[in-house]
Amino acid sequence: MITKELFIRMMKTAEKFSAEINRWSDFGIDVFELPIGELPWDMFSAWYESHFTPEGQDWITWYLWERKSFATGEVLPCYDEDGNEFFVNTLEELWSLVAPLRLKPCADQPCTYYKTCKK
16 A cells, blocks of 8 residues: 555655646647657556545545636635545645545555565
């Protein structure tokens, strides 16, 4: 199962890549039109899809692309099931939401987590 440290590392890398895509866009270059433009996002998607439930995946994509207002840059509120407003300002706060939504490895499958499996 993914650790908090690896999760934060991956999310920071995704944020850096997204910022770089935006920087290139400022120069009029659509990186996604290039042959290698979508590969990093495809790899990132495969990573989070293999570690989180669909709900966890939704939180991750929301954090990266929908959390801030395009008009103002302000962090937008979330609402819990009772309608109470809350904010997700940091990757640590996001982790607290997605940690319970991690996929559990199956006991009958071979270990695929190099250096982290305990037999």
